[in-house]
Amino acid sequence: MPSLSELEDNGTGYLEYLRIAAPVAALIGVAILYHSAGTASWSRTLAEWLRDLAASAIAPFPIGVYLMADGWLGLRRATAAARWPSAKGRIESSSIRRSYASPARCYYAPVVSYRYAVADRAFDGHAFQSVGTAYSSQAEAQAIVDRYPAGAEVTVHYDPQRPWIGMLDLGNRAARRRMLIGAACLAAPFIFATLAAWHNSFF
Numbered sequence: 001m002p003s004l005s006e007l008e009d010n011g012t013g014y015l016e017y018l019r020i021a022a023p024v025a026a027l028i029g030v031a032i033l034y035h036s037a038g039t040a041s042w043s044r045t046l047a048e049w050l051r052d053l054a055a056s057a058i059a060p061f062p063i064g065v066y067l068m069a070d071g072w073l074g075l076r077r078a079t080a081a082a083r084w085p086s087a088k089g090r091i092e093s094s095s096i097r098r099s100y101a102s103p104a105r106c107y108y109a110p111v112v113s114y115r116y117a118v119a120d121r122a123f124d125g126h127a128f129q130s131v132g133t134a135y136s137s138q139a140e141a142q143a144i145v146d147r148y149p150a151g152a153e154v155t156v157h158y159d160p161q162r163p164w165i166g167m168l169d170l171g172n173r174a175a176r177r178r179m180l181i182g183a184a185c186l187a188a189p190f191i192f193a194t195l196a197a198w199h200n201s202f203f
């Protein structure tokens with residue numbers, strides 16, 4: 001098992017804290033924006049637009065910046081992994097984990113566990129790509145599980161400096177999709193506030 005200092009230095013190091021810092025900064029920014037809309041010397045139209053923007057951004061901004069940060073870190077990890085050495089590994093288990101965003105909406109996350117050895121030292125891995133992924137379609141998650149059935153021999157790419165960090169799939173598609181969803185979350189409040197301002201100007 002890696003030491004505590006090794007665990008603290010995994011992946012991209014302190015950049016991993018972006019997942020926490022970015023949403024917190026977004027919430028603070030939304031609060032400042034809402035306060036500014038009511039206290040600064042803006043025109044009435046601009047003040048209303050800023051207020052609508054801040055009100056509609058309370059949830060989308062933190063979620064959006066989290067997804068952008070997580071996707072960006074995933075892209076960095078995928079780029080680095082393309083240069084990592086590889087070792088033979090074996091799938092220990094693969095299954096689908098269900099989670100519910102609401103009583104009517106379920107997401108399916110493939111969970112893959114594998115074991116590999118580097119320099120006669122055994123490691124257990126769980127990352128099959130650069131970011132964790134959950135699908136709205138069970139069939140998509142099942143396709144991942146079918147690709148990595150229990151007992152299958154696989155190629156594990158591992159960080160030569162931190163060999164306990166492994167990855168099966170070198171693609172960055174999931175990371176790019178996460179960034180795209182994050183960008184959509186960030187854009188939505190601007191679109192809403194602009195449409196509300198346009199509506200108010202005519203009605």
